[in-house]
Amino acid sequence: MNSILSNLKIQVNEKIYVKDPETSPLGKKIIQQSILLIDEIGFDNFTFKKLGEKIGSNESSIYRYFENKHKLLVYLSSWYWSWMEYKLVFATTNILDPSEKLDKAITIVTEKVTDDVNTEHINESILNKIIIAEFTKTLQTKEVDQENKEGFFLIYKRVINRIVGFINEVNPEYPFSKSLASTIVVGSLHQHFLTEHLKTITDCNEYVSTTQFYLNLTKNVLR
Amino acid sequence: MNSILSNLKIQVNEKIYVKDPETSPLGKKIIQQSILLIDEIGFDNFTFKKLGEKIGSNESSIYRYFENKHKLLVYLSSWYWSWMEYKLVFATTNILDPSEKLDKAITIVTEKVTDDVNTEHINESILNKIIIAEFTKTLQTKEVDQENKEGFFLIYKRVINRIVGFINEVNPEYPFSKSLASTIVVGSLHQHFLTEHLKTITDCNEYVSTTQFYLNLTKNVLR
DNA sequence: GCAAATATAATAGTATTACTATCAATATTG
DNA sequence: CAATATTGATAGTAATACTATTATATTTGC
Numbered sequence: 001m002n003s004i005l006s007n008l009k010i011q012v013n014e015k016i017y018v019k020d021p022e023t024s025p026l027g028k029k030i031i032q033q034s035i036l037l038i039d040e041i042g043f044d045n046f047t048f049k050k051l052g053e054k055i056g057s058n059e060s061s062i063y064r065y066f067e068n069k070h071k072l073l074v075y076l077s078s079w080y081w082s083w084m085e086y087k088l089v090f091a092t093t094n095i096l097d098p099s100e101k102l103d104k105a106i107t108i109v110t111e112k113v114t115d116d117v118n119t120e121h122i123n124e125s126i127l128n129k130i131i132i133a134e135f136t137k138t139l140q141t142k143e144v145d146q147e148n149k150e151g152f153f154l155i156y157k158r159v160i161n162r163i164v165g166f167i168n169e170v171n172p173e174y175p176f177s178k179s180l181a182s183t184i185v186v187g188s189l190h191q192h193f194l195t196e197h198l199k200t201i202t203d204c205n206e207y208v209s210t211t212q213f214y215l216n217l218t219k220n221v222l223r
Numbered sequence: 224m225n226s227i228l229s230n231l232k233i234q235v236n237e238k239i240y241v242k243d244p245e246t247s248p249l250g251k252k253i254i255q256q257s258i259l260l261i262d263e264i265g266f267d268n269f270t271f272k273k274l275g276e277k278i279g280s281n282e283s284s285i286y287r288y289f290e291n292k293h294k295l296l297v298y299l300s301s302w303y304w305s306w307m308e309y310k311l312v313f314a315t316t317n318i319l320d321p322s323e324k325l326d327k328a329i330t331i332v333t334e335k336v337t338d339d340v341n342t343e344h345i346n347e348s349i350l351n352k353i354i355i356a357e358f359t360k361t362l363q364t365k366e367v368d369q370e371n372k373e374g375f376f377l378i379y380k381r382v383i384n385r386i387v388g389f390i391n392e393v394n395p396e397y398p399f400s401k402s403l404a405s406t407i408v409v410g411s412l413h414q415h416f417l418t419e420h421l422k423t424i425t426d427c428n429e430y431v432s433t434t435q436f437y438l439n440l441t442k443n444v445l446r
Numbered sequence: 447g448c449a450a451a452t453a454t455a456a457t458a459g460t461a462t463t464a465c466t467a468t469c470a471a472t473a474t475t476g
Numbered sequence: 477c478a479a480t481a482t483t484g485a486t487a488g489t490a491a492t493a494c495t496a497t498t499a500t501a502t503t504t505g506c
Contacts, residue, residue: 019453026454042365047492058455063494136359136413142265146336153421155328175434179426181408183440190359190409191402199368200374201383203402212288213399217406220444242482249483270463281484286465 012078037164098169320394333411
């Protein structure tokens with residue numbers, strides 16, 4: 001996968017940002033350091049002022065890239081799901097057996113992420129931690145319908161729908177492929193969260209992975 | 224169920240509030256109206272000042288009941304899960320067949336809620352909407368480990384563990400009962416959210432219920 | 447290599463949020 | 477009816493979430 005993705009330029013919806021952060025060194029620094037800072041202090045405590053201090057830039061400069069911190073989180077999420085889509089596509093291309101393809105896909109989306117060295121300014125492993133801890137906050141706002149209309153969540157929905165396609169190939173009769181796919185994707189984030197913080201209500205841990213749980217579940221449901 | 228619960232006094236962890244809102248008319252008004260206001264404007268836009276205006280009380284009076292709005296949301300969630308636990312217990316008591324008991328339990332926790340007339344100041348149907356839209360925010364903070372230690376999420380975990388018990392009765396060999404139970408409970412909230420806001424990635428709608436999806440899934444997984 | 451255009455930094459300012467403190471007024475209770 | 481507790485009103489602080497303006501760099505196009 002390394003060489004294939006070495007020129008990876010992830011596209012996110014233009015409406016999410018004021019100015020594309022990929023087009024300047026400051027923009028890239030904003031992305032890189034916001035990931036580290038959100039991981040460090042949490043999204044609720046994160047402010048553009050603190051980010052400005054961290055990167056030695058002025059608050060007002062950050063506002064020229066993102067309207068507010070919510071949009072920045074939507075950007076990071078879109079980037080993450082876009083990157084995940086690449087991984088999904090490359091891992092499943094040329095695999096003919098539907099079950100094997102679905103298993104690969106489930107493994108990709110439920111696995112704990114390690115850093116992808118091909119993107120210099122983004123640490124995917126830490127971004128994955130942010131997605132686990134904060135992703136639902138991008139959806140759970142009063143503006144969700146408006147933002148959905150504007151296409152803020154298109155990439156995320158595309159990831160789900162790719163998995164829906166794989167599920168349908170394995171079992172075209174199964175009537176809940178969309179709900180199963182969304183359950184796997186968002187549910188695995190939650191299981192990772194529980195493994196980290198509420199260990200008593202999950203079976204997933206360092207020995208039994210979230211991936212094993214969802215592979216087993218899916219196999220049984222589609223059989 | 225009506226008569227059994229008519230004197231229902233839900234207990235929540237004392238550390239969640241400064242002063243028990245159940246002990247005064249103002250406290251009850253805070254609970255009642257905060258549910259309506261959070262539903263109306265969303266938790267992110269909700270402030271004690273706005274709540275004060277709504278109930279004709281001073282902001283500072285509300286602070287005598289809750290330290291901040293996060294704790295109020297934790298209180299509302301605890302109340303909800305405690306009420307849910309009552310419903311679970313009464314719906315499953317005296318049912319001997321493990322599968323039937325599990326089905327009842329899944330139905331209770333995944334169903335859309337209608338108002339319970341036995342609690343005068345709380346509209347459970349609207350509270351359910353808040354839980355669907357905001358529950359994960361009670362967990363997804365930097366303070367989750369500390370608050371978990373203080374027992375803020377005990378009732379929620381108890382609900383999950385009751386379902387774990389039912390799952391184990393149906394199939395003692397199944398190795399992921401905790402993950403399955405937490406997936407059902409938090410996943411069904413998410414499916415309700417998708418039905419409302421991102422319809423293209425769920426199969427649940429007015430004709431096919433979230434409950435049907437989880438009953439089918441559980442049956443297949445434990446068979 | 448320089449002028450024009452663009453990006454960034456610095457500063458200031460506003461409205462709102464998230465509280466805390468104090469004291470007066472009102473209700474409750476023993 | 478006095479003591480106690482509760483609520484309301486007011487004021488105040490620090491932080492947040494921005495917007496606007498102007499100065500200073502940096503980039504680019506010729």
